[in-house]
Amino acid sequence: MIQESIRNQITFSQIAAAEGLKAGLQITPEALIDQVRESGIRGRGGAGFPTGLKWAFTAAEKSDKKYVICNADEGEPGTFKDRVIFENWADLVFDGMALAGYAIGADEGIVYLRAEYTFLREKLEKCLAERRKKVLLGENCLGMKGFNFDIHIHMGSGAYVCGEETALIEALEGKRGEARNRPPFPAASGYLGKPTLVNNVETFAWIATIMVKGSDWFRGLGTEKSSGLKLFSISGDVESPGVYEFPMGISVNQLLTEVGGRGAKAVQIGGASGTCVPSAEFDRAIAYEDVATGGSIIVFGQQRDLLDVAENFLEFFEDESCGQCTPCRIGNSKLLEGVRLLKKGECSAKYLNELCKLAETMQIASKCGLGQSSPNAFLSIVKHFRKEIFNREPVAV
Amino acid sequence: MLISQHEQTLDQLQGLVEKHGDQRNALIPILQDFRDQSGQITDYAMQAVANLLKIEPSEVYGVVSFYSFLSERPQGNFVIRLCRTISCDMAGKQAVARQLENDLGITFGETTKDGRFSLEWANCMGVCDQGPAMLVNETLYTKVSPEKVGEILDSFKSRA
Numbered sequence: 001m002i003q004e005s006i007r008n009q010i011t012f013s014q015i016a017a018a019e020g021l022k023a024g025l026q027i028t029p030e031a032l033i034d035q036v037r038e039s040g041i042r043g044r045g046g047a048g049f050p051t052g053l054k055w056a057f058t059a060a061e062k063s064d065k066k067y068v069i070c071n072a073d074e075g076e077p078g079t080f081k082d083r084v085i086f087e088n089w090a091d092l093v094f095d096g097m098a099l100a101g102y103a104i105g106a107d108e109g110i111v112y113l114r115a116e117y118t119f120l121r122e123k124l125e126k127c128l129a130e131r132r133k134k135v136l137l138g139e140n141c142l143g144m145k146g147f148n149f150d151i152h153i154h155m156g157s158g159a160y161v162c163g164e165e166t167a168l169i170e171a172l173e174g175k176r177g178e179a180r181n182r183p184p185f186p187a188a189s190g191y192l193g194k195p196t197l198v199n200n201v202e203t204f205a206w207i208a209t210i211m212v213k214g215s216d217w218f219r220g221l222g223t224e225k226s227s228g229l230k231l232f233s234i235s236g237d238v239e240s241p242g243v244y245e246f247p248m249g250i251s252v253n254q255l256l257t258e259v260g261g262r263g264a265k266a267v268q269i270g271g272a273s274g275t276c277v278p279s280a281e282f283d284r285a286i287a288y289e290d291v292a293t294g295g296s297i298i299v300f301g302q303q304r305d306l307l308d309v310a311e312n313f314l315e316f317f318e319d320e321s322c323g324q325c326t327p328c329r330i331g332n333s334k335l336l337e338g339v340r341l342l343k344k345g346e347c348s349a350k351y352l353n354e355l356c357k358l359a360e361t362m363q364i365a366s367k368c369g370l371g372q373s374s375p376n377a378f379l380s381i382v383k384h385f386r387k388e389i390f391n392r393e394p395v396a397v
Numbered sequence: 398m399l400i401s402q403h404e405q406t407l408d409q410l411q412g413l414v415e416k417h418g419d420q421r422n423a424l425i426p427i428l429q430d431f432r433d434q435s436g437q438i439t440d441y442a443m444q445a446v447a448n449l450l451k452i453e454p455s456e457v458y459g460v461v462s463f464y465s466f467l468s469e470r471p472q473g474n475f476v477i478r479l480c481r482t483i484s485c486d487m488a489g490k491q492a493v494a495r496q497l498e499n500d501l502g503i504t505f506g507e508t509t510k511d512g513r514f515s516l517e518w519a520n521c522m523g524v525c526d527q528g529p530a531m532l533v534n535e536t537l538y539t540k541v542s543p544e545k546v547g548e549i550l551d552s553f554k555s556r557a
Contacts, residue, residue, distance in 0.1 A: 077521040115466040157464035174424035235484040235525035
């Protein structure tokens with residue numbers, strides 16, 4: 001039922017299963033972490049935390065038990081590259097997880113797979129079983145005495161907020177997916193109170209790739225602050241939607257040319273929690289230092305009403321807010337009401353300014369990334385498309 | 398009659414506790430399996446699983462009501478989830494939604510009287526390049542059009 005999503009050459013195709021794992025196990029855990037650090041790779045889920053640093057923090061903790069968790073709760077609207085990675089290169093993800101286990105001293109890996117991807121589970125279980133047969137998992141993995149890393153899959157139950165790593169850990173522990181206060185960070189106290197490393201699906205696949213192609217190769221691509229290549233999930237008003245690999249730092253214009261999206265009115269970068277970039281700013285770079293993204297790119301053609309977009313995103317956040325902190329729980333409802341007033345042409349300039357202030361408060365005062373980033377789309381649409389959204393003719397409903 | 402249903406639920410849950418363990422982190426896998434076997438996570442089931450794991454029933458209810466793939470409401474044999482997020486919306490999910498409602502005679506959030514189909518909205522399902530996307534239980538349908546809705550529903554009508 002599902003069609004092929006891959007649209008250009010993806011580096012993962014050049015890497016054989018276990019190739020990166022074998023290379024990484026040749027060097028010491030310390031040297032492995034150095035390689036990750038030198039590559040400059042940052043978390044491919046979207047937050048962009050330096051991966052090498054995360055690994056070093058978790059490795060430095062002393063504990064009888066540590067965990068490696070693969071965050072496969074790909075819920076950000078507009079992103080689907082992790083699904084495509086699992087469909088095509090699951091071995092690279094498991095290689096990356098085993099490398100992490102070796103580097104930080106963990107023997108248990110958990111894939112937290114979102115409920116919507118249950119159809120992937122059988123294939124992934126088969127892949128894990130194959131790996132056990134080939135001793136790429138399990139006792140004395142790859143013949144290395146005392147390295148007993150294994151992986152199991154834990155199904156999610158449908159909650160966007162569980163993409164946030166501490167909410168994900170709560171869910172694994174059998175609780176509501178409500179983000180924790182930090183510190184302590186998962187590196188010190190994560191799953192069941194043990195040091196825990198959580199990385200995105202794509203991050204693990206890149207680590208396996210970096211072990212084969214070298215950290216210098218990765219560092220040499222992209223920009224100084226955003227090194228390497230990245231998978232992008234492209235949807236919306238374009239000729240060829242799907243998954244593309246581009247270097248970090250690509251401009252919005254370049255990207256639109258590649259995917260057949262010239263003439264767009266605006267592009268949503270980073271999903272519902274990202275920013276809406278108007279055509280006047282299409283020369284901006286897609287990178288952590290400019291417009292950041294976990295890979296979600298949604299293109300809006302000239303015919304699209306951006307208030308419909310804002311309404312859709314806020315309905316999403318109102319539904320997905322876990323409700324534990326007030327700015328996020330009430331704020332998203334208030335913003336949604338405001339967008340509906342705007343649509344009806346019933347919003348005063350004063351009230352719109354109040355809503356913008358509320359949105360800024362949410363960015364500062366919300367407990368986790370969900371509430372901190374949920375007003376981004378609203379604010380960028382109000383900023384760049386004020387003329388379009390303001391003082392509409394009242395519509396009969 | 399009622400008692401035997403309760404006994405059956407308890408048996409089922411005891412089996413699941415044996416499979417997944419009696420620690421707190423077994424709660425969600427137990428609930429997921431129970432949902433797959435029974436469709437609905439009843440008040441009694443929540444109470445019983447709380448007793449087995451030695452936690453408060455309110456904790457179990459808190460979990461069941463939090464996740465959109467766990468439900469304390471009765472669910473049909475086939476749960477239809479239509480993606481409502483922006484890319485599927487732009488690809489025409491509204492027309493598909495209308496057709497589903499017309500063909501099933503229910504609105505979103507409801508279950509057909511014969512208990513076969515439930516209709517629900519879902520947030521982004523991760524097939525944004527092939528929308529509108531729809532899940533029927535674990536089966537994924539992409540590029541769903543109003544014309545295809547009837548065909549898809551018919552393919553389930555013949556199944557148990």
